Amino acid sequence: MSQSIAVPAVGSKMANVRLTDPAGTTTDLDALRAGERAVVFFLRASSCAICLGHAKSIVALAADGSLGDARVILVTPGDAAQAQLASSRVAGATVWASGDAHAEVGLGKFLAIQHSGTFLIAADGSVLYTKTSTLPMASFSKPELLAAIAH
Numbered sequence: 376m377s378q379s380i381a382v383p384a385v386g387s388k389m390a391n392v393r394l395t396d397p398a399g400t401t402t403d404l405d406a407l408r409a410g411e412r413a414v415v416f417f418l419r420a421s422s423c424a425i426c427l428g429h430a431k432s433i434v435a436l437a438a439d440g441s442l443g444d445a446r447v448i449l450v451t452p453g454d455a456a457q458a459q460l461a462s463s464r465v466a467g468a469t470v471w472a473s474g475d476a477h478a479e480v481g482l483g484k485f486l487a488i489q490h491s492g493t494f495l496i497a498a499d500g501s502v503l504y505t506k507t508s509t510l511p512m513a514s515f516s517k518p519e520l521l522a523a524i525a526h
């Protein structure tokens with residue numbers, strides 16, 4: 376059975392999902408953003424090679440200044456152990472776990488496949504850009520993200 380998918384529309388407010396770090400400390404997306412612009416990438420799974428590659432690309436874009444002042448927030452489904460596993464595979468970044476809260480940002484499951492996606496969130500918490508997909512190859516686009524950052 377599939378879940379209904381309702382990805383936040385551009386201009387709408389991003390859901391303030393609860394997140395857990397690799398040590399088990401919980402916070403929420405708004406606290407991590409700290410009132411700043413953010414690129415938030417929701418991985419399909421902590422072991423998804425394609426998602427981990429996208430996460431590494433986003434971290435590299437931040438490191439070379441291509442994301443400007445945007446914070447990078449990486450989120451995997453699952454618990455602190457999943458966050459730790461993904462963090463160990465993405466150098467220079469902490470990956471947070473959402474439990475099952477991916478669905479709160481419209482990233483449900485279809486035939487047991489978790490959707491993944493990239494969001495650019497404004498300082499006020501509104502969505503500036505989204506790219507989501509059932510297939511992880513299509514949940515991140517460097518040219519599209521850079522174009523959204525430039526606006």
